[in-house]
Amino acid sequence: MFKLKRRPLGYLALGAIIIIDLVVFVAAALEGQLFLDFFTENLQETFFFQGNLLNGSLVSYLILNSLWFHIPLIVVVVACALVGGEGNDGSLQTILTRKASRGAYVLSKYLLVTLVSLVLVLLLAATSLGLSYGFFGRGDLLVLMETLNIIPFEDALMRLIGAFAFGMLAMITVGLMAATISLFFDSPVNAILVSIFSMILLTIIGKGMPASVGWAKLLFVYHLSGWQNFFPFEVAWSELVESLLVLLIHCMVFILVGVWYFRRKDLV
Amino acid sequence: MATDMADEVIERVREKIGKVKGFSANVALELDVDFIRMPTKYAAMAYHPPKEAKFDSEDFIVVPKRGLDFTYEDLFKYEYSSLYVGEEMVNDQKVHVVKIIPLENKSKVVLATLFIDQKTDQILRSEINTRSHGTYLIDMKFDQVKYNLPSEMVITFEMEKFNLPLKYLGKNVDVDKKKMKSEGPKTGRMILSFSDYKVEL
Numbered sequence: 001m002f003k004l005k006r007r008p009l010g011y012l013a014l015g016a017i018i019i020i021d022l023v024v025f026v027a028a029a030l031e032g033q034l035f036l037d038f039f040t041e042n043l044q045e046t047f048f049f050q051g052n053l054l055n056g057s058l059v060s061y062l063i064l065n066s067l068w069f070h071i072p073l074i075v076v077v078v079a080c081a082l083v084g085g086e087g088n089d090g091s092l093q094t095i096l097t098r099k100a101s102r103g104a105y106v107l108s109k110y111l112l113v114t115l116v117s118l119v120l121v122l123l124l125a126a127t128s129l130g131l132s133y134g135f136f137g138r139g140d141l142l143v144l145m146e147t148l149n150i151i152p153f154e155d156a157l158m159r160l161i162g163a164f165a166f167g168m169l170a171m172i173t174v175g176l177m178a179a180t181i182s183l184f185f186d187s188p189v190n191a192i193l194v195s196i197f198s199m200i201l202l203t204i205i206g207k208g209m210p211a212s213v214g215w216a217k218l219l220f221v222y223h224l225s226g227w228q229n230f231f232p233f234e235v236a237w238s239e240l241v242e243s244l245l246v247l248l249i250h251c252m253v254f255i256l257v258g259v260w261y262f263r264r265k266d267l268v
Numbered sequence: 269m270a271t272d273m274a275d276e277v278i279e280r281v282r283e284k285i286g287k288v289k290g291f292s293a294n295v296a297l298e299l300d301v302d303f304i305r306m307p308t309k310y311a312a313m314a315y316h317p318p319k320e321a322k323f324d325s326e327d328f329i330v331v332p333k334r335g336l337d338f339t340y341e342d343l344f345k346y347e348y349s350s351l352y353v354g355e356e357m358v359n360d361q362k363v364h365v366v367k368i369i370p371l372e373n374k375s376k377v378v379l380a381t382l383f384i385d386q387k388t389d390q391i392l393r394s395e396i397n398t399r400s401h402g403t404y405l406i407d408m409k410f411d412q413v414k415y416n417l418p419s420e421m422v423i424t425f426e427m428e429k430f431n432l433p434l435k436y437l438g439k440n441v442d443v444d445k446k447k448m449k450s451e452g453p454k455t456g457r458m459i460l461s462f463s464d465y466k467v468e469l
Binding site for chain 2: 046047052053
């Protein structure tokens with residue numbers, strides 16, 4: 001933790017989250033109404049819409065979409081830097097000559113990565129919900145998910161909170177994967193590249209497989225966007241539980257593989 | 269003969285409609301369209317013809333553009349021709365069936381068929397063919413016989429195919445694109461349930 005405080009990387013990651021928020025806010029303020037008109041163009045021939053759909057619920061939902069791509073990248077970079085950095089400059093050998101066991105050391109790294117992933121998503125949630133509702137006001141959420149769903153404000157807020165909570169587990173999984181990969185590399189840069197490449201590869205493999213085969217659903221990348229299951233008109237609880245289980249299992253597997261490997265790793 | 273009968277029925281209906289100069293009421297709005305899902309919404313409504321109905325709600329609400337002409341202003345505004353078609357049963361009530369054809373091009377309505385309760389002179393059903401907004405059907409239920417103000421109103425309308433912008437759909441969302449493309453115009457319904465009428469005479 002002390003080391004994290006001293007490194008600028010953590011602050012850069014937090015800054016990146018706030019910038020993502022701000023970019024979405026500006027885009028929503030400038031283009032939000034056009035975006036909504038595009039969605040509802042056909043419907044406006046038949047209906048009058050009364051009320052504000054460009055509101056905090058919609059903007060928070062748009063920010064949630066950054067969980068798909070942007071936040072995993074930040075988590076990968078931070079996790080690899082936290083875990084991989086010490087092998088590079090020899091400080092790892094120094095640490096392990098002291099009292100810490102290899103198992104305890106690597107578990108402490110996983111704990112740190114977990115905490116950092118949590119903080120990143122918490123910050124994203126707090127800033128997006130707080131600022132979105134502060135700037136754009138409260139209102140029903142319009143979501144295009146199988147059908148055009150209009151979710152009342154109170155319900156929408158609970159679903160958004162649920163989605164961010166889900167996002168925490170998803171980002172922890174990404175962080176633990178990156179941390180595990182980092183254990184195999186001395187250079188954090190190599191670990192970052194391999195982690196990102198792995199995610200891209202798994203995503204392509206997952207998309208290439210027909211969902212009916214079921215293999216895609218075993219890949220954790222398939223479930224990173226599982227938070228979307230909060231936004232059909234009826235929350236898709238069974239899919240959510242399935243995604244949570246797959247992610248939890250992957251977290252455990254990453255930790256077990258990391259500990260097993262690190263105990264046997266030749267550090268000399 | 270058919271025209272005289274039609275005029276007589278229409279005269280009684282217009283007299284009933286004309287009793288009310290305006291009204292306000294609470295309304296529950298329930299949308300029944302297969303590609304839009306929203307819970308029942310509640311609003312306060314005020315209607316003072318010839319102005320359009322106004323809705324006031326803290327919720328986001330969706331209101332149909334057609335079918336809220338409670339005084340049939342658009343239908344009777346211009347000179348029209350009428351025809352008594354016969355009798356039918358609607359919701360177990362015996363009704364007069366009258367067709368009305370506005371004679372001026374300015375009228376938004378091309379043809380209207382009204383199903384009028386023989387006992388109460390209330391319009392239980394209207395089928396309205398418009399010049400530019402297709403056809404829509406209005407079914408009304410009443411819990412009083414004094415005014416032509418419904419307790420429930422079901423507006424059935426045709427909608428153009430809704431083009432879902434697929435690239436904005438969720439990543440894991442399964443959509444039958446072929447089925448969507450093959451589907452033509454859809455029928456939607458809006459159910460309005462009225463309560464707490466305050467009638468201005």
